[in-house]
Amino acid sequence: MTDHKLTLxxxxxxxxxxxxxxxxxIPGFAIDVQQESIEDIFVKQISQSAYDVSELSLASYLIARGGGDARLxxxxxxxxxxxRHNAIYVRSDSPWQxxxxxxxxxxGFPEYQMTAAVWVRGMFRDEWGISNEDMQWFTFRPERVPVEIPATLTEGDIFEALAEGKVDAIMTARRPPAHLFxxxxxxxxxxxxxxxxWEAEREYYGRTGIFPIMHLVSVKAQTAERYPELPKQLYQTMLDIKDEGIAGMLETIKNYTSAPFIWESVESSAKLMDGDLWPYGIKRNRAQIEKFxxxxxxxxxxxxxxxxEELFHDSVLDT
Known part of the structure; x- marks a missing residue:
């Protein structure tokens, strides 16, 4: 029997x-891996449903579904x-702490609708007492899903804009270049x-239980209809891979990464997070998705x- 081809x-x-x-x-499927940058993956999937399976921005997926797009x-x-506390930057000579x-x-944000930006604006309101109207927002690339936003689209590089004083602070998922940071x-x-x-982030988690979700896995709706067993198979396979990855980081016969103190980090994270460092499934994540x-x-x-129940495939609603 010939395996069914999946673009991923x-x-x-x-x-x-x-x-x-x-x-x-995944039994029964031949996977055709597409090599793209994560930004290109997001744009192609949300605009064209380009892949059978892809990583996708949580915010873009929810915005599209809320607008009636059921292609995924x-x-x-x-x-x-x-x-994302650690992703907020200012100039080194700034007085703000x-x-x-x-x-x-x-x-400044790279993009107003990006998931990290939504989380940070939520924290400005909930944690730091600043409303959306209290800030002057700037963005540095077009919005992935067409939406009206209260931000000024600005030409140039977000890091250089901060360095040159064109904005006072930024949030960026990508680390600034080494010559600046x-x-x-x-x-x-x-x-x-x-x-x-780092202490602020641990305190936030300890108080809220939120480890902010950025990306989920999308499946083209037509593909899920054609192969209704695929979403649950994919979920279980990826859950196993994630659990094996965490186990690998704890293996002390060799260092799984190039971080010298990785075992200390993983053990302290396990203690803080009751053993589940990176939870998948709906039950463990329902509250924070609803908050998002x-x-x-x-x-x-x-x-x-x-x-x-309308966001996730029927076969994984019990996870």
Whole structure:
């Protein structure tokens, strides 16, 4: 019997590499891996449904579904999660040390609707007492899904704009270039806004239980209709790969990464997160996805509430 061909596009990580390299497979399917940047993957999938399976921005997926676009479905495999306190930068000569001090300032995002930006604006409101109307927003690339936004689209590079004083602070998922922000995080033109940022992120998690989801896995709706067993198979395969990746980081016969203190980091994370460092599935993530939906609504990017039952494929609703 000939395997069914699936086009697949994802970034490389310990959560995806075995699938991308063919070390793990999905029975009955031949995977055709598409090599693209993560930004290109997002644009092609949300605008064209270009892949049978792809990594996708949580915000873009929800905005599209809220607007009635049902070309994609999803499984609760969250390939990117990140606390974004550490992604807020200012100039090193800036006087500010806390987000609450940025009220009324010029704040830049790569894109207004990007998931990280939605989380950060939600934290400005919930954590730091600053409303959307209190800030001057700037963006540096066109919006992936056409939406009206209260931000000024600006030409040029977001990092250089901050360095040159064209904006007062930025949030960016990508680390600034080394000539502006050295590997040590100190002594460059730019610095992180929050001095004790790693402690701030742990405190945030301990108080809220939120480890912010950035990306999920989308499946073309036509593909899921043709192969209704695929979403659950894919979920289980990717869950196994993720769990194996975490186990690999804990193996002390060799260092799984090039980070010297990785075992200390993984063990302290396991202690803080009750053993589940990177939860997949709906049950463990329902509350924060529902909160994120309210953030999208507060931003004016989503004009109706969404239930998780309409967002995820029927076969994975019990996960």
């Amino acid at each position: 596009a994802m970034s490389e990580s310990d959560r995806t590499l075995k699938l991308l390299t063919g070390a793990r497979s 479905t999803a499984i609760p495999v969250f390939l990117s999660r990140s606390f 806390h987000p609450s001090e940025l009220k009324g300032r010029r704040f 050295p590997a040590s995080g100190e002594g460059g033109v730019l610095r992180r806004l929050i001095p004790n940022v 939906i309210t953030y999208l609504q507060a931003d004016g990017l989503l004009h109706r509430s969404l239930s998780l």
